[in-house]
Amino acid sequence: xxxxxxxxxLYKDKKIIEINSEKINYEVKRRNVKYxxxxxxxxxxxxxxxxxHKNEEEIIAKKIExxxxxxxxxxxxxxxxxxxxxxxxxxxxxxxxxxSFVKFDGKIMNKKEYILLLKSLLLNKLNQxxxxxxxxxxxxxxxxxxxxxxxxxxxxxxxxxxxFNLKTVSLPEKLxxxxxxxxxxxxxxxxxxxxxxxxxxxxxxxxxxxxxxLASYWVSLTENEIWKKLTST
Numbered sequence: 056x057x058x059x060x061x062x063x064x065l066y067k068d069k070k071i072i073e074i075n076s077e078k079i080n081y082e083v084k085r086r087n088v089k090y091x092x093x094x095x096x097x098x099x100x101x102x103x104x105x106x107x108h109k110n111e112e113e114i115i116a117k118k119i120e121x122x123x124x125x126x127x128x129x130x131x132x133x134x135x136x137x138x139x140x141x142x143x144x145x146x147x148x149x150x151x152x153x154x155s156f157v158k159f160d161g162k163i164m165n166k167k168e169y170i171l172l173l174k175s176l177l178l179n180k181l182n183q184x185x186x187x188x189x190x191x192x193x194x195x196x197x198x199x200x201x202x203x204x205x206x207x208x209x210x211x212x213x214x215x216x217x218x219f220n221l222k223t224v225s226l227p228e229k230l231x232x233x234x235x236x237x238x239x240x241x242x243x244x245x246x247x248x249x250x251x252x253x254x255x256x257x258x259x260x261x262x263x264x265x266x267x268x269l270a271s272y273w274v275s276l277t278e279n280e281i282w283k284k285l286t287s288t
Contacts (some may be wrong), residue, residue: 063119065112072115074123083111093118096205097277098129100211129274132267137225138276141282145227152284163223166285170221174201177224184235185217194242203286208234208269211241222276223288230272233265 072079091104091114096113100122102111115122141150151158157169164172172225181199189195196214203212204220217238222229236258237278244251256262276282 065115067111072119072122074119077123078123079126079128081115093122093150095125095129097274098126098127098133099193099277105200110163132271132274133278134275137272138278141279144171144180144224145230150281152281154284157285170285173221173224174183177201177219177221180228180231181217181219181223181235184232185239185270188236188239192239192242194239210272211238211239215242222272222282225276226269226272230265230268231263233259234269 062075065071066073070081070083070128072081079098079100081102083102083104084087085104085106085108088103088105091102093114093218094101094103102114104111104114108114136147140147142148148159155165156168157164159169159172178199178201185196185199194218195215196211199217201219201221201223203222204218207220208223209217209219223234226234237255240251240254242255250273252262260267
């Protein structure tokens with residue numbers, strides 16, 4: 056593929072990069088780092104720049120081909136049903152939400168109350184799956200926490216705490232099982248090495264397909280307006 060540099064336009068006031076008719080939203084974060092780096096949060100580009108770096112266009116121009124290809128790749132996972140509706144355990148649920156209140160299942164509550172409800176539902180489901188795999192793998196976590204994480208579905212800390220993204224509540228149970236087993240396997244294998252991948256595929260013959268499904272949920276839910284309102288401060 057030839058360089059795309061001459062085809063892109065940068066709208067710094069709107070924080071938009073236009074490449075071959077594709078409009079990519081971006082955000083600049085200045086940190087105490089030595090080198091600039093680029094990453095995507097869903098389909099939104101994040102430019103992490105040194106505090107004294109003034110020219111974001113220079114970095115974008117150098118990486119424009121990578122930006123375009125990564126954006127197109129992420130776009131291939133978008134599902135409009137997940138982007139435009141609200142799901143609990145894989146089932147679409149009617150919900151109304153504004154900046155302060157949520158109407159759900161015939162009840163009106165504030166956002167904090169509704170988030171606590173979602174956490175309770177999710178924790179109950181997760182505890183069932185964790186108990187199941189704790190017996191199978193013969194491991195025991197210290198505790199389980201639910202957080203509004205921005206960069207991952209789940210993680211296992213060094214003190215054996217399992218952390219799950221609140222958005223996990225939207226996943227169907229088959230994907231939740233896969234996610235829980237994935238994290239609990241990290242008790243034995245810290246990295247996603249060949250041993251880890253082999254064990255995942257032994258347990259889930261369709262592991263690659265499940266990874267694609269998780270990617271669809273991840274990218275789509277980052278653009279879901281209901282989730283944006285729920286997790287906004």
